[in-house]
Amino acid sequence: MRAVTEPDHTIQLNEAIHCYEICTNDFAYNLIAVALKKHLCLILVGLPEESGEFGYTHLQDLDMGDKDQRCVSALAFSPDTSLNCTPNNVTICAAHGNQLNIFRTDLGQFNTVQLLLGHGDYVNDVSWVCEGELLASVSDDFTCRFWTTTGAGENVITFGLSSAGMSIKSHPEDPNKVLVAEKKGIIHLYNVRSKQTVISVESPKFPLMSADWAHSNRLFITSLAGGDVITWDLNRPFVPADVKQVHEDCGRVVRFAPGSSEMVIAMIIGLTLKVFAAKSTVPLLEASLKTFGGMAWHQRLPYISAVSDRKLLFWKVQMK
Template sequence: MEEALLTPPTFKLNFPKQVQCVEWSPYEWSQNLICIALGQEIFIATIKFQEEDDVVEDIIYNLLRTFHHETRVHAIAWSPKTSLSIVPKILSFCIAGADFKIRLYNSDLNESHEFEVLEGHKDYVNDISFDPEGKYLASVSDDHTCKLWAINENKKCFLMFPLTSAGVNVCWHAEEEGKLLVAEKNGIIHMYNVTSERAIMSVDAGTIPLSTADWGLNPLKVACIASGELITWDMSRPSRPLETRTLHIEGGTIMKFSPSNENLVASIGRPDNILKITNLKTKPSVLCGRVQLFGGLSWHQRIQIVCAGSDRQLLFWKVNNK
């Protein structure tokens, strides 16, 4: 890809160590909170943008607290219970580490800071996700399981769905309680009803390996990247994909729907760790950028800004999609 076709980031933030993982809070009431994993340190910060006439003019970064984590971070999930606008403040998030364990952190950003360890996976945990009420945490692992944890009660695994290959992604339906999406490396994407403990349906990408999947703002829209192909489905007609298009010729690393535009997808893939913003309704990429050492990808909940870890930097792109 020619350098001239790459869009430079709108903003950059520098850090003392390599960024391993990053996650913006996906909730309206805590949208400015961001969790950044650096080695054995977890930075919790706020990121705000100065906006004027729909133009983002500046970025304001404020570190709130640093937490210790014993191993490399594989995934981050924010609890919907997190809020800085109540007294006492509530900061609640989970970290999946390279030791196969999940740690649940709770803090009031004042005197109370604690974490609990969720143990049970026998291999790397690849993704974690809170349900919209914050009662349950779902996790998927290379150990061919999806586990459900009772966060409000004993922090134990109360339900397990066996998988036929490594679990790649897990995410909850934003509107229908108890509906869970689980994507497997072998190309199968399952929909489960956690309440009835049953599988509802599944779709097959038809190609492997499936590296990343997500559930869109439109709850009927599901997408994945398998063997570099972006594959999308309308789950009201799941028998065949809506569309398949080549996105990253040597495979995708991560893909996420915009939380504020059902047709925008951000992805990073090989070669060259190219970031692509894709509009599902148009053919050309909306934006292309590049990261160095990949360290996560996350959208802002409200503004069309995507950030990606790039070695010791966080890079931010403002997406103009008019």
């Protein structure tokens, strides 16, 4: 019988959570955006290592209106988001059907929403690139698009794909490079400035559902495809460095832990959260979820979080 790990901390909301994101910026790393049916909820979390006990504060709700019955599929905080300035500055993009909504707020009286249109189908992921100068998005319409967000906002680059775009991630150290992952298993490293593909790798399995960079070693990327976690060393890109079979199903999302010296990978397979050290097949943590609504690491502390219906759950992970 498998050992199931109970969460250490819980944020309870009044309705089902569709999607969420924890900010990774130095001056807002405890800020969380939670997408509910008709609005985004901004929450500030306090973890025991910093504040002595677990707690959270509801900061603001941002209305998304009734334009589309499709729920939010992805969220991304802009790099200039900060709670350490006066006034506060929070900018977040929400992918909503085939639209991108950019919310800007000072958590007080100033609130704006900018709409970006151009995708012909469901947007699966969004990321700020080039130090926040551009917003990037990937979609079921077989495109990766880059947008300016000043003024009216404009689709300035479109990068054609051979299948649906599932993940887009900014490079941990080089803001001009992005990882673009396709559903049929191809992962591109793309230079936004030169508009060129630097390198591509291909998964031995598909469908690919999610991909990520390793923050502790920028030469490593991982994907969740066909029930396997497949990791590449970009110094030797032609053959995967590691293939870990985790389930016969294809899974939902995979993420490297940001602060660990060893590579630790979290994933959601079906409705089960699993955390592994990269070279181990024995999970550090395993937990059951009621629904899928995303997963995220805390940027500074060793916590993995995931949605389960109306709850946002946190587990402390013992790692090096």
